[in-house]
Amino acid sequence: MARPTALPAVTVTAVSLVLTLAVIMMWLGTAMPWPVALVVGLGIDGGWLATLAYERRLAAQGDHSTTVTAVGWSFGLLATGVLVAHALTVEADTGAWLAVAWLPLAAKALWLVHGMWERTALTPNALSAITGIQQEARDEAAVARARLRAEAAAEETRLTAVTQAGARVARIQAKTADALSRAWSTLETARNGEDTGRALTSVTTPVTPGVTPRWELPVWGPTEPVPTLALEAVPALTDEALDVLVDEIRHSETPALSYREMATRFRAAGHSASEVRLRAAWKRMVA
Incomplete structure (x- = not known):
């Protein structure tokens, strides 16, 4: 009752x-x-x-x-x-x-x-147990929500940091590319200038008389290693022999090889000549 x-x-x-x-x-x-x-x-x-x-x-x-x-x-x-x-x-x-x-x-x-x-x-014990179970479920749900919010905040922070780092890298690359572009432009301007030609002529004329010097910019890209030669075992070539070898190597393929390709094959064949003599021979053959 x-x-x-x-x-x-x-x-x-x-x-x-x-x-x-x-x-x-x-x-x-x-x-x-x-x-x-x-x-x-x-x-x-x-x-x-x-x-x-x-x-x-x-x-x-x-x-x-x-x-x-x-x-x-x-x-x-x-x-x-x-x-x-x-x-x-x-x-x-x-x-x-x-x-x-x-x-x-x-x-x-x-x-x-x-x-x-x-x-x-239900008895009071059963009601108390049900209340405890419901409270435990609410606690677990609250903890899960807090964990998800924390993980989401951490992921957002990580993505923000990665994005900022990527932006910094992009800015540095852009600055580097701009600096290289200006340097390359400066080199090109110097190569095409009249003063540069006169300076090269004054330097190379004593070495290669009768040859107009030409300054080529270095290639910006991968290079091929040049094998080490035993210089003491290779006899020095005369200018006539050097000119014949340069001409043969240059016209070994059609179209004719460039100076770099010719120089690489010249040294790969075991021949020895300084860069100044080899370039002078090339210019004589081209002229």
């Missing part, structure tokens, strides 16, 4: 029993002796209470009887019928009597609700 749904059911049941007995005494008391009317009222209320007590006993045992339930609802319908019949036969206050005629059925419905409450009620 300590359940929250038990008190309303008990209250409505008590009111319904008193109201049913009072109506039977007032309604049937005029047509029969009052002791007989009292017996009829007590019989209806007693049958109702007996079936209700039996239902509560079965419910306490975890059992159920359809027959007892049907008998209990029958007594409730009978009490409701008596109240409705009395309300329809009185000349005054018919609406008020009809308004309270539903109390027996309301009492049965409240006991039904109370029975459902008992079947689904």
Whole structure:
């Protein structure tokens, strides 16, 4: 009876029993002796209470009887019928009597609700365990959310750092390329200048008389290693022999080889000559 749904059911049941007995005494008391009317009222209320007590006993045992339930609802319908019949036969206050005629059925419905409450009620230990499980689930969810937010922030920081580093590298490369471009432009300007030609002529004329010097810029790219030669084992070539070798190597393929290709093949063949003599021979053959 300590359940929250038990008190309303008990209250409505008590009111319904008193109201049913009072109506039977007032309604049937005029047509029969009052002791007989009292017996009829007590019989209806007693049958109702007996079936209700039996239902509560079965419910306490975890059992159920359809027959007892049907008998209990029958007594409730009978009490409701008596109240409705009395309300329809009185000349005054018919609406008020009809308004309270539903109390027996309301009492049965409240006991039904109370029975459902008992079947689904849990002990305090079970409720405490459920509360702990729910709290643990909420804690785990909060920790997971915090971990995801932290990982997302760390990933964002890492991507930002990588992006900034990439931007710095790109800026450095751009500056380096610009510096190389300016340096290359300076070299090209110096090569094409008149002063450069006169300076080269003044330097190379004593070495290669009658040959117009030509200054070629270095190739910006991969180079081929030149094999080491035993210089002491290779005899020095005369200018005529050097010119013949340079011409043969230059015209060994069609179209004629460039100076670099010729020089590489010249030294790969085991011949020896200084860079100045070799270039001078090349220029003589080209001229």
